[in-house]
Amino acid sequence: MDHKTILKNLKLCIQLMELHEENSFKIRSYQSALNSLERGDQDLMDLSEDEIQKIPGVGKSISEAILSLKESESFALLDELLEKTPTGILEILQIKGLGPKKVKILWQELGITSTHELMEACQSGKVAKIKGFGEKTQQTIIENLEFKASNEGKWLYADVEEIIENLSNDLKALYEGSELAIVGDFARKTEIIAEAEWLIGMESLFGGKEKLKKWSAIQWDMAASGPFAWRGKLKDFDLQITVHFCSKKDFIWKKMILSASPLFLNENVADKTSIGDLIHKKDFNSEEEFFSKNELQFIPVEMREGYGEVMLAKDKKIGKLLKDSDLKGILHNHSTYSDGKHSLKQMAEHCKELGFEYLGISDHSRTAFYAGGLEVERIVKQHQEIDELNKELAPFKIFKGIESDILPDGSLDYPDDVLASFDFIVSSIHSILNMDIRKATHRLLTAIENPYTTILGHPTGRLLLRRAGYPIDHKSIIDSCAKNNVVIEINANPWRLDLDWRWVRYAMDQGVKLSINPDAHEMDGYADMHYGVLVGRKGGLTKEMTLNTLSVDQITEYLEKRKSSIISPSK
Numbered sequence: 001m002d003h004k005t006i007l008k009n010l011k012l013c014i015q016l017m018e019l020h021e022e023n024s025f026k027i028r029s030y031q032s033a034l035n036s037l038e039r040g041d042q043d044l045m046d047l048s049e050d051e052i053q054k055i056p057g058v059g060k061s062i063s064e065a066i067l068s069l070k071e072s073e074s075f076a077l078l079d080e081l082l083e084k085t086p087t088g089i090l091e092i093l094q095i096k097g098l099g100p101k102k103v104k105i106l107w108q109e110l111g112i113t114s115t116h117e118l119m120e121a122c123q124s125g126k127v128a129k130i131k132g133f134g135e136k137t138q139q140t141i142i143e144n145l146e147f148k149a150s151n152e153g154k155w156l157y158a159d160v161e162e163i164i165e166n167l168s169n170d171l172k173a174l175y176e177g178s179e180l181a182i183v184g185d186f187a188r189k190t191e192i193i194a195e196a197e198w199l200i201g202m203e204s205l206f207g208g209k210e211k212l213k214k215w216s217a218i219q220w221d222m223a224a225s226g227p228f229a230w231r232g233k234l235k236d237f238d239l240q241i242t243v244h245f246c247s248k249k250d251f252i253w254k255k256m257i258l259s260a261s262p263l264f265l266n267e268n269v270a271d272k273t274s275i276g277d278l279i280h281k282k283d284f285n286s287e288e289e290f291f292s293k294n295e296l297q298f299i300p301v302e303m304r305e306g307y308g309e310v311m312l313a314k315d316k317k318i319g320k321l322l323k324d325s326d327l328k329g330i331l332h333n334h335s336t337y338s339d340g341k342h343s344l345k346q347m348a349e350h351c352k353e354l355g356f357e358y359l360g361i362s363d364h365s366r367t368a369f370y371a372g373g374l375e376v377e378r379i380v381k382q383h384q385e386i387d388e389l390n391k392e393l394a395p396f397k398i399f400k401g402i403e404s405d406i407l408p409d410g411s412l413d414y415p416d417d418v419l420a421s422f423d424f425i426v427s428s429i430h431s432i433l434n435m436d437i438r439k440a441t442h443r444l445l446t447a448i449e450n451p452y453t454t455i456l457g458h459p460t461g462r463l464l465l466r467r468a469g470y471p472i473d474h475k476s477i478i479d480s481c482a483k484n485n486v487v488i489e490i491n492a493n494p495w496r497l498d499l500d501w502r503w504v505r506y507a508m509d510q511g512v513k514l515s516i517n518p519d520a521h522e523m524d525g526y527a528d529m530h531y532g533v534l535v536g537r538k539g540g541l542t543k544e545m546t547l548n549t550l551s552v553d554q555i556t557e558y559l560e561k562r563k564s565s566i567i568s569p570s571k
């Protein structure tokens with residue numbers, strides 16, 4: 001059990017109490033305890049019984065529940081509620097837009113206790129007819145169920161990275177002396193992974209596959225397996241596993257085929273000759289030889305997606321890709337001034353310890369009241385603290401920023417004189433996400449045209465595997481960023497990875513710089529920049545086109561110059 005899981009269980013308990021219409025005072029007391037725990041920055045796992053009881057809103061019975069969760073991963077009330085709830089209902093409770101009250105009505109009036117039954121009831125129009133539901137709610141439920149089903153068995157790259165690397169080590173031990181490579185989507189570091197695939201090249205294929213039976217982590221599906229590929233599933237994790245076999249002499253070309261996307265293999269190099277055709281000639285001994293023989297620049301594995309990189313390689317236009325070590329500073333981060341977990345000082349000192357030259361702090365603006373957005377007085381206070389820390393930590397530097405909400409009409413969240421007090425501004429949309437492409441694009445364009453916008457934050461608002469994000473006209477957004485000298489962030493949080501890497505090339509071609517921003521809400525959050533670099537590389541991102549590869553002096557100059565170019569409309 002960890003802090004986050006404890007909060008998750010308390011939340012589930014509240015949902016179930018609402019579902020079963022428990023005493024409303026009790027529900028409210030749990031809710032206020034949860035709110036208080038979510039706001040606090042202390043890890044429940046580090047606190048004693050006494051300390052937990054002293055947290056505002058917690059009290060004796062809830063602190064006992066927390067202790068029980070820490071010790072036995074559950075507590076009496078939760079067990080009791082779970083006992084009388086069908087498991088399918090738990091799944092339905094996770095569907096967005098369906099609170100416990102609505103779930104209860106579906107359960108009581110239509111006898112729905114599984115997502116499958118819910119889908120059927122929606123499709124036959126029964127749900128729309130229930131009082132308080134209607135056509136629109138029914139349609140939203142269908143869309144959310146479809147979204148959920150299409151994401152079954154899929155994982156964020158970051159969530160399976162370690163698992164797959166450990167499995168790789170298992171395989172290496174089993175197949176010592178053989179050639180072995182990770183292939184498939186994971187080899188290309190795609191943002192979502194549904195399958196882990198390996199290729200094993202052996203001297204003799206005879207009997208070698210039998211060794212896989214010793215690999216106890218996998219449940220093999222012999223009906224789906226064949227002589228050149230074994231398929232199965234990881235036993236305690238919903239992840240598809242495939243192990244391909246070939247002879248050692250076929251290893252290189254097979255590896256190239258199995259790690260590229262089908263779109264890449266179909267890209268034409270010359271009239272009627274695709275890159276896949278060339279690989280199938282098998283007339284090379286290394287990947288480097290393959291590319292040079294065909295007069296192509298080497299295409300790194302993660303770029304082999306079929307998004308125009310073959311033409312680039314033909315024209316020798318693939319730049320040197322960005323590396324983790326190229327990053328000199330970290331922009332777009334939160335502190336306890338808004339909804340971050342660590343103080344400004346902690347965030348700054350940790351950033352410095354990691355060897356970075358600067359930190360851009362950008363807490364939430366005032367409209368984001370749910371995230372502790374900053375009123376003007378708090379901004380003044382934060383700026384004073386930054387000035388003091390900058391003296392203390394020099395030559396390390398903290399830049400004064402804000403993540404300004406883009407309001408529904410596209411304007412930013414403070415008057416111009418307040419906006420002018422920042423070194424940089426990340427402009428992002430956080431509310432009223434339900435927009436069509438015209439509205440969303442217009443809202444963003446207005447914000448980009450605002451001279452105070454330095455960086456456009458997470459352009460589509462998507463959360464991978466959770467919500468699709470509002471639709472935007474990427475080309476006009478990027479074109480406008482080029483015109484207004486606005487940087488676009490690649491939000492490096494593994495849930496976001498937004499700007500999508502598929503648009504990185506277009507942005508670079510228009511001269512728009514990208515910034516790898518972790519959007520860190522705690523010190524450990526900086527590590528997410530790694531995932532931003534990975535997807536940036538997929539899009540061909542270079543060091544030159546990445547804002548935060550600038551040194552502290554260079555970025556100081558960049559931000560000052562940009563600010564001095566703003567002609568205040570009031571003057």
Ligand SMILES: [Zn+2]
Nearest residue numbers: 403428457458
């Ligand atoms: Zn944000």
Ligand SMILES: [Zn+2]
Nearest residue numbers: 332334403519
């Ligand atoms: Zn943020």
